[in-house]
Amino acid sequence: MKKEALGKCPVCNDNLNITRLQCNSCGTAIEGNFTQCKFCKLDDNQKDFVEVFIKNRGNIKEIEKEMGISYPTVRxxxxxxxxxxxxxxxxxxxxxxxxxxxxxxxxxxxADEAVKLLSE
Structure with missing residues (x-):
């Protein structure tokens, strides 16, 4: 099983930088200060949501159905x-x-969501 690099520090929740990359095949290592892609900084719940969002082509009704959540929660x-x-x-x-x-x-x-939206 392949492990993902952490995107946030587990102590202070600040962004982490990658300082060493190594080839699994030949062992070549490169050291430096590398930034992660923006998506690497998302937590697991956010990544799961993005996957469902993309899979459903942004169709909020389908996202609601698959995740069992309401429209405001999807938003x-x-x-x-x-x-x-x-x-x-x-x-x-x-x-x-x-x-x-x-x-x-x-x-x-x-109905509760409608009441909330009507009172805004």
Whole structure:
């Protein structure tokens, strides 16, 4: 089983740098100060979410179904990943009452979620 490099320090949660790379075949080693890709810095839950998101081609209804979570939870997880990748989160556009009631009617959100959205 192949192990992934840690992206965050388990003590202080700061980013880790890779300082040594080694070839499994010939043993050649390269030392330096290497940065990790942005996705390496995501935690396991975020990586799992990104995989489900990509597999479902960003279809939030399918993501909800596969993960057993609500629309707002999918949005929150997506915003969390966006922020972890170093991008500024954009505030979600406000839905009008008609859109909220339509989502409720289609089963895209729960009654509690609709109440919350209507009170914002």
């Amino acid at each position: 929150n997880k997506l915003e969390n990943v966006i922020e972890s990748l170093g991008y500024s989160p954009k505030s979600a556009p406000k839905m009008n009452k008609k859109e909220i009631l339509s989502k409720l009617s289609n089963g895209e959100i729960t």
